[in-house]
Amino acid sequence: MAKAAVRWIEVGTLAIGAPLRVAVHEVQGAGDGPTLGVSALLHGDEVTGPEIIRRVLEAVDPSRLRGRLLLVPVANPLAFQALTRNTPLAVEIANLNRTFPGDPVLDLPARLARALEGGFLDHVTHLVDLHAGGTFPVVDYTISLRDLDLALAFGQQVVREVRGYAGTMGALAAQQGKASVVAELGGGYARDAHYVALGVRGVLNVMRHLGMLDGQPERPARQTVVTELATLRPGHGGLLYSEVGLDRMSAEVSGGTLLGRVVSPHTFDVLEELRAPFTRGVLLLLRAGMTPVNPGDYAYMLGNLDGARTVVNA
Ligand SMILES: [Zn+2]
Numbered sequence: 011m012a013k014a015a016v017r018w019i020e021v022g023t024l025a026i027g028a029p030l031r032v033a034v035h036e037v038q039g040a041g042d043g044p045t046l047g048v049s050a051l052l053h054g055d056e057v058t059g060p061e062i063i064r065r066v067l068e069a070v071d072p073s074r075l076r077g078r079l080l081l082v083p084v085a086n087p088l089a090f091q092a093l094t095r096n097t098p099l100a101v102e103i104a105n106l107n108r109t110f111p112g113d114p115v116l117d118l119p120a121r122l123a124r125a126l127e128g129g130f131l132d133h134v135t136h137l138v139d140l141h142a143g144g145t146f147p148v149v150d151y152t153i154s155l156r157d158l159d160l161a162l163a164f165g166q167q168v169v170r171e172v173r174g175y176a177g178t179m180g181a182l183a184a185q186q187g188k189a190s191v192v193a194e195l196g197g198g199y200a201r202d203a204h205y206v207a208l209g210v211r212g213v214l215n216v217m218r219h220l221g222m223l224d225g226q227p228e229r230p231a232r233q234t235v236v237t238e239l240a241t242l243r244p245g246h247g248g249l250l251y252s253e254v255g256l257d258r259m260s261a262e263v264s265g266g267t268l269l270g271r272v273v274s275p276h277t278f279d280v281l282e283e284l285r286a287p288f289t290r291g292v293l294l295l296l297r298a299g300m301t302p303v304n305p306g307d308y309a310y311m312l313g314n315l316d317g318a319r320t321v322v323n324a
Contacts, residue, residue: 013037013067013070013071013072014035014036014037014067014079014081015035015036015038016033016034016035016036017033017034017036017129018031018032018033018034019031019032019033019034019125019126019128019129019130020125021118021121021122021125022118022121024099030087030088030118030122031087032082032084032085032087032122032125032126032129032130033082033083033084034080034081034082034129034130035063035067035079035080035081035082035083036078036079036080036081037067037070037072037075037078037079037081038072038075038078039072039074039075039076039077039078039079039222040072040073040074040075040076041075041076041077042076042077043075043076043077043078043220043221043222044077044078044135044136044220044222045077045078045079045080045133045134045135045136046077046078046079046080046134046135046136046137046138046216046217046220046222047079047080047081047082047130047131047133047134047136047137047138047183048063048066048079048080048081048082048137048138048139048140048213049081049082049085049126049130049137049138049139049140049179050062050063050082050083050084050085050139050140051083051084051085051086051089051090052085052086052106052107052139052141052179053086053089053095053096053105053106053107053141053142053144054086054088054089054090054091054092054093054094054095054096054097055089055093055094055095055144055145056095056140056141056142056143056144056196056197057090057093057142058140058142058195058196058197058202058205058206058209059083059140059141059142059209060083060084061202061206062140062206062209062210062213063081063082063083063140063213064083065206065210066079066081066210066213066214067081069210069214070217070223074223074224075217075222075223076221076222076223077220077222079222080130080133080134082126082130085106085122085126085179086106086122088118088122089106093145095144095145097118097119097122099117099118100117100118100119101116101117101118102116102117102119102120103117103119103120103177104119105119105177106119106122106123107141107177107178107179108176108177108178109122109123109177110123110127110177110178110179110181110182111123111124111127111182112124112125112126112127123179126179127182131179131182131183131186134183134188135188135189136157136160136188136189136190136216136220137179137180137183137188137189137190137191138164138191138192138193138212138213138216139178139179139180139190139191139192139193140192140193140195140209141192141193141194141195142194142195142196142197142205143194143196143197143198143295143308144197144198144308145197145198145199146197146198146297146301146302146303146307147197147198147295147296147297147308147309148196148197148198148200148201148256148259148295148296148297148298149194149195149196149197149294149295149311150166150167150168150194150195150196150205150208150259150260150294150295151166151167151168151169151170151194151294151295151313152164152166152168152169152170152191152192152193152194152212153169153170153172153175153180153191153192153193153194154169154170154171154172154191154235155172155174155175155178155180155181155183155184155190155191155192156183156184156187156188156189156190157189157190157191158171158235159219160189160191160216160219160220161191162229162233162235162321163215163216163218163219163227163229164191164193164212164213164215164216164227165208165211165212165215165227165228165229165230165233166193166195166208166212166233167230167233167234167260168233168234168235168236168260168292168294168313169233169234169235169236170235170236170237170239170294170313171235171236171237175192178192180192191216193209193212194294194295195208195209195212196208196209198297198298200256200298201256211228215227215228215229229323230323231322231323232320232321232322232323233320233321233323234292234313234315234318234319234320234321235318235319235320235321236292236313236314236315236317236318237314237317237318238288238313238314238317239294239311239312239313239314240287240288240291240311240312240314241295241308241310241311242269242284242287242309242310242311242312243305243306243307243308243309244272244282244284244303244304244305244306244307244309245282245305246272246274246281246282246305247272247302247303247304247305248272248273248274248275248281248302248303249272249273249274249275249300249301249302249303250270250271250272250273250284250297250300250301250302250303250309251270251271251272251273251300252269252270252296252297252298252299252300252301253268253269253270253271254269254270254293254296254298254310255298255299256296256298258293258296259293259294259296260292260293260294261292261293262290262291262292262315263286263291263292263293263312264286264289264290264291265285265286265287265288265289265290265291266285266286267285267286268283268284268285269284269285269286269296269309269310270283270284270297270309270310271283271284272284272303284309284310286312287312288312288313288314288315288316289316290314290315290316291312291313291314291315292312292313292315292318293310293311293312294311294312294313295308295310295311296310296311297309297310
């Protein structure tokens with residue numbers, strides 16, 4: 011017998027005649043325990059998530075598992091097909107992860123959100139939602155929406171504590187009283203092996219923390235909890251020449267540090283300089299090298315280290 015049963019959440023029929031449906035893998039453990047939901051690809055260009063879930067499935071032995079796993083590797087098949095963050099064929103709100111709670115009669119993202127609630131979210135007691143930076147940005151931090159200890163157990167260097175995050179599946183889970191964590195890791199098709207390994211360790215850590223598996227979570231010696239975050243979105247489109255590489259991820263940067271320049275590929279004029287906003291900041295999302303940007307795209311994210319807390323792990 012296969013260790014996981016695959017069930018399909020049916021969303022509807024597309025104009026081309028194909029069904030829109032979402033796979034859920036269920037692993038029932040031998041012992042009693044919580045139901046942990048792990049989801050990936052709510053945004054279609056965050057492709058490290060399904061691989062993390064595949065390896066978690068490989069690693070878990072149901073005879074040693076207490077509780078149940080519900081795993082959704084491709085939450086947004088339409089966006090995955092297009093390899094875009096947002097959902098093609100959307101009439102109203104294109105970002106699936108700003109669409110929760112969903113609606114059974116509005117446009118496709120709303121129906122998809124509603125189907126994910128009924129077929130997945132309603133059945134879990136704890137949620138880990140896997141995200142990444144997308145096509146160009148690379149990201150590395152955990153968002154705690156409810157239950158900071160669970161977010162710290164995931165084991166990334168920086169945890170951002172958030173109250174509410176309207177429209178996201180993670181925030182809806184938190185509203186329902188469920189422990190809810192969003193892991194932002196990887197992207198940019200860079201260091202994928204590193205971030206997949208970090209993600210697999212993170213999910214197994216959460217399971218250890220919840221008593222679903224034996225053993226203690228493997229965490230860094232020190233973790234930082236930030237509450238204030240700045241997102242740098244360029245005002246001009248063009249080519250972004252980054253001054254910081256992947257080696258600066260999770261590093262401290264002082265206020266005013268030049269992070270990148272937006273240059274016109276038509277005139278070669280420097281249109282904009284992006285600089286670190288906080289006196290003491292920590293880099294959580296960045297782009298390496300030279301990447302195309304549009305106004306409003308994610309270029310950098312920094313957490314404010316003033317007012318941050320350090321957690322020292324034994
Ligand atoms: Zn995302």
